[in-house]
Amino acid sequence: MKRILLFFVTILLFSTCKKEYSVGDMKDPCTCYGDEVCTEQYVSLIIDLKDQYKDPIVLDEYYSTILETGEKINLQDVGLDSLRRKSGRYPIWEDKLMSLTGRCAKQIEFTGLREGREIVKKTFLIGHDCCHVKITLGDPNVIIPK
Numbered sequence: 001m002k003r004i005l006l007f008f009v010t011i012l013l014f015s016t017c018k019k020e021y022s023v024g025d026m027k028d029p030c031t032c033y034g035d036e037v038c039t040e041q042y043v044s045l046i047i048d049l050k051d052q053y054k055d056p057i058v059l060d061e062y063y064s065t066i067l068e069t070g071e072k073i074n075l076q077d078v079g080l081d082s083l084r085r086k087s088g089r090y091p092i093w094e095d096k097l098m099s100l101t102g103r104c105a106k107q108i109e110f111t112g113l114r115e116g117r118e119i120v121k122k123t124f125l126i127g128h129d130c131c132h133v134k135i136t137l138g139d140p141n142v143i144i145p146k
Contacts, residue, residue, distance in 0.1 A: 030104035038131030043095050045133055047110050047140045049088045049120060056088025057144050059112040059119060064092055066100060067107040067123070073097060092140065098128045105136045120144060 027033065049057035064073045075091040084090050092110045093101070101108070105127030112120040124138035 030102060032103060032130035036130040041132070043132040043134075045092045045094070045124075045126065045135055045140065046089045047092050047112075047120075047122065047142060049090065049112065049142050049144060051144055051146045053146075056086060057112070057114075057119065058085045058088070059090060059114055060116075061113040062090050063111055065109045065111065067109055071100075073100075092124060092135075093126050093133050095133055098133050101126050101128055101133065103127055103130060 049059070051057060062076065064075065065071065066073070073093075075094065090110075090112065093108055100106075105125045107123055108126045109121060109123045111118060120142060122138065122142060124140070125136045126133060127136050128134060
């Protein structure tokens, strides 16, 4: 009886072991496999535009461009833009656009205009972790001299 019990315990232990990946079996770091554990939060990447006196920069128009394709993404929202102008904080990219960047990131250029003139043009490297977008290169805190 003890041998049978020991046999089942040994089988149980071996069946719970996970396969170790060898160098040839490595997962592609740029691919999502569906086994990620994600939170329910919604992420918006924000650029914070201030002048040298820390006053917010007001933009009339802004958009992001995927440099690889030239596709322009307009994240303006009539309901939120008055708040954005008061704070100088504008969206660069959001979770709803995650499929456009890829996990290993793409270059995204934020452009802001006031009175038809380009006030800011800043390039970021934006990717995701299979759950939420993230800036992998570029500082979203920008000082614009008056």
